[in-house]
Amino acid sequence: MYNFKGTGVAIVTPFKADKSVDYNALEKLVNYLIDNGINYIVVQGTTGESVTLTKQEKAETLAFIIKVNNGRLPIVLGIGGNCTQTVVDTLKITDLTGVDAILSVSPYYNKPTQEGIYQHYKAVSEASTLPIILYNVPGRTSSNILPATTLRLANDFSNIIAIKEASGNLEQCMTIIQNKPKDFLVISGDDALVLPFMACGGDGVISVIANAFPKGFSDMTTAALNGNYSLAKDLHYKHFEIIHYLFVDGNPAGVKAVLKMLNIIGDDVRLPLVQVTENTLKNLEKLTSQMK
Template identity: 55%
Template sequence: MTKFIGTGVALITPFKKDLSIDFEALKRLVEYNIDNGTEYLVISGTTGESVTVTADEKKELIKFISQVNKGRLPLVLGIGGNNTMSVINEIKTTDLSEIDALLSVSPYYSKPTQEGIYQHFKAIAQISPKPIILYNVPGRTSSNMLPETTIRLAKDFENIIAVKEAGNNVHQYLELLRTKPDDFLVISGDDDLALGIALAGGSGVISVIGQALPKEFSEMIRLGIAGKAKEAYEIHFDLMPMTRLIFSENNPAGIKAVLEALKISESCVRLPLVEATDKLKIEIKKALKDLGKS
């Protein structure tokens, strides 16, 4: 699935001061990414505050982003959870006509065994009309989908095409790259490790910072995939301070502060998240200035 090689961005859901969705800001964000080299867009992931977006709002987001995108970039939609039957029902009842793949998180909170994780994704794969990107993020789910489970799923189901690995665990990335089928994609979910994984044979990244700095970040990943380490690391080193800053309080408060400084959207988030502190906003503005973005 070459359309998912390179840089995908986990879009924020912009909010107005009253915490309603800011569709004008969302349009600016989508156009900004299309114009600056992002390869695909991810709707309703963690960074999109999916847990505090209602089911009706999610449908609005899918429709609106699809209309703005007009088929220019592939679209990935987050549908996941720890109730397998609910995930299946959402897939069956969602209009997926403009969606190219689903991003489905490993079940959280319940802490299933590896067999439970396998059976969860088996049930989803058997009914999904779209390719599936598995999403392993142990820091949020409290459960690590081990490489052997991921590879077992990749071998058993043709429509499971990739994994977004976000455990910040280099050894686990390398084990996935060592044992994966040839056509299975290993996508980084860790902005700080994305270049190293691309150089090691990964297929790219689903990025947070990429949506604010799409030109630089997507070029870095393209260079990494091409094996041009020296040129890629020059960009990586420039972006390191900002990458660190956006995760220093919480995600997506950090990236929303960056997008506010770039005059794309407000920095508002929904509880239980809170906005980036004034201290962080000042540091972010300085980092943008250092990047020549102010």
């Protein structure tokens, strides 16, 4: 019913040196991802620096990506926040033509209880005309969606179809996988853990590294979905070391540095993010040269 197995890419937003959106680079990146075998595109997630985009930029970049995509792949749009009413209002006023699902991060900073998280997503579910992918990333939100809450939401709301799990806790992920409804998808949010995650029954990844290496990373998830863990293991370890360096100086600074090396986009980010350090850059250059 939903085409969110395999490799989704949390697409970066390219900027020019003056920090304006670089639409030529964005078009090049979208086509690069599609031509190299990814399964869907996630727009305006953390990796897309959505929190530093204006409302106008969000509307314009979404419309542009939908136009370039031209129906080739499903599009997932990030709409989340720590004010439930604002998320609900945004869902109601946003033109979602061409969008196939919503990725909605658990409320950050407020540190709600599990009941608060449940009630937040209940309101989001009731406001959304599209399927919803929950997003659990405790390292950014300072609260964890516990398996019991994920399973409660999965069972209570038919349009809550998946969770992007970036807790880094495989035991938590396995608890969800073991007890989830049949069609509910459990998607990795940690590039370094995709292989063990999928071996436990996960459905794929929403990836950062696949911005730069879409074919190799997509081939890994496809191999794992097909039960070819020998090939999947080889591809996992091919990407394993560089994944670490992508995040040393923050995301998406690392992957943008690699994309610049590949002559796809520039490496500019918006404050408070900054470009990677010289030491990280040297490590990324070395590892990128080995990926070819």
